[in-house]
Amino acid sequence: TGLAAAPVAAQQYPARPITMIVPFAAGGPTDTVARLAAEAMGRDLGQTIVVENAGGAGGTIGAQRVAQARPDGYTLLLHHIGMSTAPTLYRRLAYDPVGGFETVGLVTEVPMTLVARKDFPANTLAEAIAVIRRDKEKLNYANAGIGAASHLCGLLLMKAVDTPMTTVPFRGTAPAMQELLAGRVDLLCDQTTNTTEQINSGAVKVFSVTTPQRLSPLPNVPTSAEGGLPEFQITVWHGLYAPKGTPAAVTQRLSQALQVALRDPKLVARFAELGTAPVAQEMATPDAHRRFWQADTAKWRPIIQAAGQYAD
Numbered sequence: 001t002g003l004a005a006a007p008v009a010a011q012q013y014p015a016r017p018i019t020m021i022v023p024f025a026a027g028g029p030t031d032t033v034a035r036l037a038a039e040a041m042g043r044d045l046g047q048t049i050v051v052e053n054a055g056g057a058g059g060t061i062g063a064q065r066v067a068q069a070r071p072d073g074y075t076l077l078l079h080h081i082g083m084s085t086a087p088t089l090y091r092r093l094a095y096d097p098v099g100g101f102e103t104v105g106l107v108t109e110v111p112m113t114l115v116a117r118k119d120f121p122a123n124t125l126a127e128a129i130a131v132i133r134r135d136k137e138k139l140n141y142a143n144a145g146i147g148a149a150s151h152l153c154g155l156l157l158m159k160a161v162d163t164p165m166t167t168v169p170f171r172g173t174a175p176a177m178q179e180l181l182a183g184r185v186d187l188l189c190d191q192t193t194n195t196t197e198q199i200n201s202g203a204v205k206v207f208s209v210t211t212p213q214r215l216s217p218l219p220n221v222p223t224s225a226e227g228g229l230p231e232f233q234i235t236v237w238h239g240l241y242a243p244k245g246t247p248a249a250v251t252q253r254l255s256q257a258l259q260v261a262l263r264d265p266k267l268v269a270r271f272a273e274l275g276t277a278p279v280a281q282e283m284a285t286p287d288a289h290r291r292f293w294q295a296d297t298a299k300w301r302p303i304i305q306a307a308g309q310y311a312d
């Protein structure tokens with residue numbers, strides 16, 4: 001509408017429920033982080049935070065929703081590393097992928113795992129690489145669209161193995177995982193928040209974790225380096241955003257509630273079960289988040305450009 005947001009009476013904020021947009025399907029890793037954070041933040045704010053899933057196009061559909069929302073503190077975005085990669089991956093977006101947002105704070109950094117349907121013909125990362133090199137585009141690699149963490153992980157894998165696969169996009173990795181469990185796709189690189197329980201129940205095969213060290217909830221899963229692919233490393237940081245122009249008093253109050261949420265014992269325990277942990281308190285602030293985001297965007301640009309042939 002272009003109407004300037006009415007000046008927010010920050011001392012009354014929040015005076016009504018808040019919407020937190022998750023730019024991926026319900027039940028996936030981003031949604032898991034968002035719902036835990038929203039519940040704990042809502043308690044501190046004394047208001048309900050309603051999580052709404054707006055999936056599609058690697059998270060850019062949901063990000064656009066928030067970039068174009070009224071900057072009044074009642075529409076937030078919980079998103080991840082896709083905020084660093086969209087400016088490089090997308091030449092034209094209907095919103096400014098950098099200037100369209102105020103940062104509130106970082107939330108968590110989540111490791112990834114390379115998993116396969118349970119009868120995939122390999123049991124180690126080296127064997128999986130051999131199958132990828134043999135079968136190439138005959139293999140279906142599932143992801144959540146261009147710009148998703150699962151897309152970026154696949155790009156790193158195909159670059160490291162120097163072999164393309166057929167990528168199959170979904171509105172999030174919850175539906176992608178359903179297809180993997182049904183054996184209708186072959187491989188998926190997804191965050192431990194969505195794979196730990198499937199791995200430990202034997203419902204999927206796992207070849208590596210994409211972290212320098214093994215993870216306590218997955219003690220028997222080798223790192224990519226142990227599996228012979230040291231460059232196949234990625235962790236997925238998550239942050240909280242508001243539309244550009246949201247008053248500083250509002251983003252500061254939200255950052256305060258986020259820091260309280262990241263100390264919540266229930267959230268911390270659930271994060272630990274799923275292979276992750278909250279960021280340090282000083283990283284859950286608008287300035288630290290913006291600095292991290294700017295550096296991370298610069299870090300990924302050359303990596304994505306060097307792997308261009310695997311980016312679509």
Ligand code: MLT
Pocket residue numbers: 024025028029030031080082143144147148149150151171172173174191
């Ligand atoms: C992704 O980027 O792959 C997303 O995290 C998937 C999701 O959260 O559903």
